[in-house]
Amino acid sequence: MAKRPNAVKTQRSGKERKRKPVRNRVAANNGGGSARVLPLVLSTAMLVCIGVIGYFGVRTIVNSNFFSVTRVEISGIERAPRETIERIVNAEAAENSAWTADLASVKERIEKLTFVRSASVSRWLPNSIIVSIEEHKPAAVVRMKKGEFLVTKDGVVLTEAAGAEPGLPVAMIGWDEEKSQTADKENLERIKLYSKMIEDWKIHGVLDRVSIVDLSNVRVPRAIADEGGMTVSLEVGRESFGENLERGLKAIAGKSADFEGVELVGSTLNLKPRKAAVK
Template identity: 25%
Template structure:
């Protein structure tokens, strides 16, 4: 065999040996990676389903008046003894948000063994009548719950108004209600119902010695101010008011119960 052929065979053997070593290094690295992955997965299984980190305490925070803490726990589906890292906090949060009285909710894990739940309830501002069905509405105009038997009823009534969440008419109605309640006339006579009629406009039924105040279609806030200015004039001892027509922001017409005059 010639020297040239011998050198070629030597080079081939060296190249083959290098490839074998490179393959060995790759396989070794792969084995290390797979071993690490297996170890991490084993650790994950141990943490998630092993004997450590069981839920031992469920803390419910928030100023709760409509819903009991035990009811909050039941809604979430979380129980003592469940594995802390198995608990689906996102699912528990969604369950709470579906409950009619709950405005905001937060569910979090707290090591080593606690589930922390925060709940903020809706606070009704009034009851709005929609197709003869009463619903609660909050001060921001969110219609959040149908009024059921046994629910509290000590709220003002809003009727004849677009009851869709956040509608401009509903917001205007709430602003009108707030303004009247803060006025001198409103503090004296109160309000039981705010009604809107397409022909007449807004009207108020007072709470104390009930009578109707017709505010019409515009200048509501000026008319309310004028009512407070005229408060001492329209009241007569022993004579009950039947109605007040606020025809303008500078003029009112007052009707009295005739049998008392």
């Protein structure tokens, strides 16, 4: 008897097993793959939709009036212009919210202001920008070619002095306006000497006798003073400024018509005669 083409005899039992058609097996496999792929495609599509909705939703929220800047808080200023700082912050806030404001740009612009040494800018959500300022502190009043200027302890020329400066009643002369490392180094030394001289003269009660601090030569600091209605120049050494000035003033007292100043050699004071007037 002839075997059926779709019948297969198993080796173990010797019984015939009916074979599935190839077409049916392929169709079954394809159906199982589609069942697995379809949920994955749907999940991906849903995630993309959620992401798009979330992105545009967040943008709508952060750009809404809820995050509009309504308060600018500024601290640490004495000389820096509050109005200018507020304008800088508000100019950025007009185009962005408190959440999206470019704080680095605001910081950079504020730090270009004359008296601003450094600035810290932060946001306080939902609607505030906080600005903390560290200012430059004038350490000397320096007389230059174009007038008297405020200068920091680091040698930074800030701005022209406007009237009396608290704590700095006397101007310095001798500032090197050349742009060089040597000039910068000597100018820093001038600032240090100036500060020490002013402080020591205050302690000794002779600051009001000084009209100018002469640091043209950093190795020979001088005080320019008025004595008997005439200007005199007194060397004060590199230390003990108050004591040396007191001694110099006593040495030239009543003699300013004949002597233009006092030279300090070691601890010895020498009166310097005035030059005869040219006829």
